[in-house]
Amino acid sequence: MSAExxxxxxxxxxxxxxxxxxxxxxxxxxxxxRQGRRVVLLALRGSxxxxxxxxxPHHWVGLGQFGHACRHARAEGCRDIVMIGxxxxxxxxxxxxxxxxxxxxxxxxxxxxxxxxxxxxxxxKMFEEQGFRVLGAHEVAPEILMPHGALGSRQPSEIDRRDIxxxxxxxxxxxxxxxxxxVIVSDNRVLAIEAADGTDLMLERLAELRGQGRVQARQGxxxxxxxxxxxxxRRIDLPSVGPRTVEGVARAGLAGIAVAAGSAIVAExxxxxxxxxxxxxxxxxxxxxxxxx
Amino acid sequence: MSAExxxxxxxxxxxxxxxxxxxxxxxxxxxxxRQGRRVVLLALRGSxxxxxxxxxPHHWVGLGQFGHACRHARAEGCRDIVMIGxxxxxxxxxxxxxxxxxxxxxxxxxxxxxxxxxxxxxxxKMFEEQGFRVLGAHEVAPEILMPHGALGSRQPSEIDRRDIxxxxxxxxxxxxxxxxxxVIVSDNRVLAIEAADGTDLMLERLAELRGQGRVQARQGxxxxxxxxxxxxxRRIDLPSVGPRTVEGVARAGLAGIAVAAGSAIVAExxxxxxxxxxxxxxxxxxxxxxxxx
Numbered sequence: 001m002s003a004e005x006x007x008x009x010x011x012x013x014x015x016x017x018x019x020x021x022x023x024x025x026x027x028x029x030x031x032x033x034r035q036g037r038r039v040v041l042l043a044l045r046g047s048x049x050x051x052x053x054x055x056x057p058h059h060w061v062g063l064g065q066f067g068h069a070c071r072h073a074r075a076e077g078c079r080d081i082v083m084i085g086x087x088x089x090x091x092x093x094x095x096x097x098x099x100x101x102x103x104x105x106x107x108x109x110x111x112x113x114x115x116x117x118x119x120x121x122x123x124x125k126m127f128e129e130q131g132f133r134v135l136g137a138h139e140v141a142p143e144i145l146m147p148h149g150a151l152g153s154r155q156p157s158e159i160d161r162r163d164i165x166x167x168x169x170x171x172x173x174x175x176x177x178x179x180x181x182x183v184i185v186s187d188n189r190v191l192a193i194e195a196a197d198g199t200d201l202m203l204e205r206l207a208e209l210r211g212q213g214r215v216q217a218r219q220g221x222x223x224x225x226x227x228x229x230x231x232x233x234r235r236i237d238l239p240s241v242g243p244r245t246v247e248g249v250a251r252a253g254l255a256g257i258a259v260a261a262g263s264a265i266v267a268e269x270x271x272x273x274x275x276x277x278x279x280x281x282x283x284x285x286x287x288x289x290x291x292x293x
Numbered sequence: 294m295s296a297e298x299x300x301x302x303x304x305x306x307x308x309x310x311x312x313x314x315x316x317x318x319x320x321x322x323x324x325x326x327r328q329g330r331r332v333v334l335l336a337l338r339g340s341x342x343x344x345x346x347x348x349x350p351h352h353w354v355g356l357g358q359f360g361h362a363c364r365h366a367r368a369e370g371c372r373d374i375v376m377i378g379x380x381x382x383x384x385x386x387x388x389x390x391x392x393x394x395x396x397x398x399x400x401x402x403x404x405x406x407x408x409x410x411x412x413x414x415x416x417x418k419m420f421e422e423q424g425f426r427v428l429g430a431h432e433v434a435p436e437i438l439m440p441h442g443a444l445g446s447r448q449p450s451e452i453d454r455r456d457i458x459x460x461x462x463x464x465x466x467x468x469x470x471x472x473x474x475x476v477i478v479s480d481n482r483v484l485a486i487e488a489a490d491g492t493d494l495m496l497e498r499l500a501e502l503r504g505q506g507r508v509q510a511r512q513g514x515x516x517x518x519x520x521x522x523x524x525x526x527r528r529i530d531l532p533s534v535g536p537r538t539v540e541g542v543a544r545a546g547l548a549g550i551a552v553a554a555g556s557a558i559v560a561e562x563x564x565x566x567x568x569x570x571x572x573x574x575x576x577x578x579x580x581x582x583x584x585x586x
Contacts, residue, residue: 063467166470174464177459179483190472193486196508197498205498215489 014038015140016132018069019058020047020085022135024144024267027054030086031141040076042069047087063087066123067100070130081127083120083236084137087183105216120236136235137265146241146285148261152273154282156256160223162188164258167225168288169198181239184254186222191215199226203248210253219253227260227288240265241283243275250279261285296480307331307367308433309371309425311362312351313378313536314341317430317560321377322349333369335362340380356380359416360393363423374420376413377430392511413529430500438457439534439578441554445566449549453516455481457551460518461581468523474532477547479515484508491533492519496541503546512546514525520553520581533558534576536568543572555580 015032019041020024025048029039041048041058053060059072073081107122124134125206138145156164163185170183172192180194184206194202203224209215226239241259257275259266262285266272276283308325312318312334318341322332334341334351346353352365367373400415417427430541431438449457456478463483473487477499487495496517502508521533534552540551550568552559555578559565569576 036300149517170467170470170472173470174463174486177461177463179484179486184488189489190470191489193467193488195477195486196484196510197502198483201502201507209490209494214494217489 005257012080014078015135016040016073016076016081017043018042018081018083018163019045019053020044020083020087022086022242022244023049024242024265025085026052027144027267028137028141030081031143035140037140040073040078042072044085046156047085053273054065055156062098065098065240066126067098070100070127070132071223072158073132073264079131080134080135080140081132082140083124084136084212092137098171121233124233134235135292138238138240139235144265144267145257145270146261146264146266148285148287151266151269151283151285152276152281154256154276154280156223156243156258156282156284159187159221160255160258160282163221163223164225164284164286167258168218168227168260169224171225171227171288173228178229181228182224182226184222184224184252186217186254189217191217191222199224199245200248203245203252207248207252217253220251220255222254224249224252224254224257225259226257226264228263234263238263238265240267241272242267246272246275246279246281247282250281254281256282256284258284258286260288263288305330307333307369307371307373308364308428309369309374310334311376313376313380314342315379315533315537315560316342316345317533317535317558318378319345319348319568320437320560321430321434324436328433330433333366333371335365335544337380338379340378355391358391359419360391362406363393363420363425366425369439372424372426373428373433374425374429375430375433376417381406381470382550385533386489407458417526417529419444427528429531431531432528437558437560439552439557439559440562441578441580444562444578445557445569445574447549447569447573449516449551449577452480452514453548453551453575456514456516457518458580459483460551461515461520461553461579463531464518464520464581465523471522475517475519477515477517477545479510479547482510484510484515492538492543494518496538496545499547499579500541500545508558510546515543515545517547517550517551519550519557521556521567527556531556531558533560534565536564537558539565539568539572539574539576543574547574549576551574551576551579553581556581 015037017029032039039056040055041053043058045058045060045062061069081093127134167183167185182199183193184191192202192206228238272283308330310322325332334346334349336346336351338353338355354362408460420427460476460478460528475487475492477485484500485495521531565576
């Protein structure tokens with residue numbers, strides 16, 4: 001098929017990228033290409049961006065079409081699979097299940113109704129049972145991991161740093177419950193904990209409540225803190241930050257974003273830095289492995 | 294002053310009830326009267342219901358008027374103080390601080406910006422420093438505590454009971470962070486964790502997100518679980534459930550409400566049972582002291 005660099009990707013062969021929403025899947029696909037791998041996108045209908053998808057060899061699949069996805073990956077000669085990008089969680093009745101998925105229905109439904117972790121790790125397991133190898137996006141594209149330090153020119157204050165440590169400690173406490181990967185802490189007070197809503201909606205909501213005067217907190221204070229759950233399968237669900245997260249944080253009147261360095265994914269770090277500087281917020285990678293509080 | 298029953302309330306004297314919103318303050322005031330105590334309301338402007346307040350001897354005070362509150366309580370001969378009812382957290386600029394509160398301003402601001410626990414326990418401490426005794430509402434009116442078992446005719450299912458235990462375990466984990474006292478768990482998945490928003494807004498929000506298809510969960514499944522924080526000063530901030538909570542739970546499409554029996558306050562249990570039966574939801578008091586998970 002494609003010309004490969006045998007030293008860099010010995011025996012790796014082409015890579016299938018199961019591709020959700022946002023710009024991350026493209027970053028990952030490009031990074032894999034830079035390493036000389038052929039990349040095929042399995043673009044999730046309703047989630048993946050058609051504009052990005054068109055730039056690569058690709059096949060569109062529905063969320064309930066696990067069998068189709070496997071067939072496409074095999075036909076393209078891919079043994080390795082990466083799953084990346086945001087998922088629009090559809091209503092069960094909107095799933096157009098293929099035959100294979102129908103056969104696994106009880107298992108899919110169980111996965112679907114529990115936390116995101118279960119849903120994604122069930123799908124990873126199903127791919128593995130079909131003979132594929134599921135890799136983390138950061139394994140094929142280490143450059144997407146959040147580095148230590150600030151992305152833009154702003155730095156967190158002393159108060160911000162205390163809020164950040166409190167946020168990491170709270171995330172360690174909620175981790176075993178398969179809840180979200182983000183909290184908002186302002187002047188040592190927990191303003192919000194992500195659950196089924198997700199980071200963007202949580203930020204939107206806080207902006208709304210502050211606008212209505214229903215949540216009081218110092219304007220320009222407070223940090224969005226993101227870290228992976230302690231037990232998380234890092235191949236499939238690392239927390240991520242993008243320009244949209246920065247905009248949400250600015251609208252919510254917060255000081256900045258802190259992310260577990262090396263264990264979170266950053267889409268478009270250059271653009272993030274620019275957006276952060278323009279919005280006067282910081283975006284910083286911090287070692288999250290402090291002593292448990 | 295008033296005729297007291299010396300056996301029931303020996304040396305207790307009249308009781309000052311610092312009175313926030315909702316029907317709870319009146320329940321507490323009535324219960325104290327039934328025990329033969331004279332009751333004076335210190336009604337919080339912007340929070341207390343004028344209709345309820347009018348039925349008792351009362352004085353209106355602003356949230357920033359701690360000095361006025363103390364003066365009124367002393368003039369009425371009250372040594373005991375109970376704080377009860379919901380607080381509308383005002384913007385700092387809307388506080389009309391009296392002289393005494395102004396002197397304590399740094400402390401008040403610090404309390405105001407940290408969690409609810411700190412705010413309320415700071416105020417309790419300030420009352421105590423002024424020579425008052427701060428009692429829990431359930432100490433003067435034990436009948437307001439949530440009993441074991443269901444209030445209406447509905448009972449939780451086996452799945453609901455598992456969700457309830459998961460909810461209590463999660464609340465034990467978040468407790469040290471002075472976060473909210475409520476979570477929503479559905480089919481073992483955590484849908485929401487209360488933080489600065491409060492229970493009513495959290496329920497409203499979930500109803501909204503479900504209506505928009507942004508949170509998927511089984512209709513008629515899921516439980517609102519409420520329990521006090523582990524370190525909480527139970528005199529000042531027990532979680533509470535009222536008819537409004539039941540209505541919110543029904544609108545959010547959940548199965549019911551579980552409350553830590555004996556450590557939560559129930560306003561109008563009779564009305565709650567009626568509202569719950571009409572809305573087909575359960576309201577149940579459960580021992581929350583399971584083994585830590």
